[in-house]
Amino acid sequence: MTEIRFYHLERSPLERVLPKMLETALQRDWRAVVIARSDDRVEALNALLWVYDKDGFLPHGSKAEGHAARQPVWLTTEEVNPNAAHVAFLVDGATLADPSAFALCCELFDGADAEAVARAREHWKAASAAGHTVTYWQQTGGGWEQKGGG
Numbered sequence: 001m002t003e004i005r006f007y008h009l010e011r012s013p014l015e016r017v018l019p020k021m022l023e024t025a026l027q028r029d030w031r032a033v034v035i036a037r038s039d040d041r042v043e044a045l046n047a048l049l050w051v052y053d054k055d056g057f058l059p060h061g062s063k064a065e066g067h068a069a070r071q072p073v074w075l076t077t078e079e080v081n082p083n084a085a086h087v088a089f090l091v092d093g094a095t096l097a098d099p100s101a102f103a104l105c106c107e108l109f110d111g112a113d114a115e116a117v118a119r120a121r122e123h124w125k126a127a128s129a130a131g132h133t134v135t136y137w138q139q140t141g142g143g144w145e146q147k148g149g150g
Contacts, residue, residue, distance in 0.1 A: 002099040010111040011139040019052045030086035035094040
């Protein structure tokens, strides 16, 4: 079964957290898929990943660039794994009906958004009921701490 991690964003916004998580995935030689709920959000994340670090580059693409199979990080609204990714990052309440295409699925949700928190709780219940290993991670001063599940 797929391991599903829930990341509760309390100290930093998605725009600061996601690039760092993608960097970590690539350092582990993992490919990644980022699934958002709208094309506008995909394009905003695409633009962000080009400029978030003035000294670095995070290789990525979306349908605008094409060549999904060659992209280390693929940004999409679809429940796909076109680049043989190890990990999926779900943002803005995106879901995966069948996360089994990935070894790891990370759902990032905004702790200041009551709807996002409620949606994450529902996703947790569904993932647990389906037999996935689920864990809850909370932001600390310098990173993440596992607070539940496992």
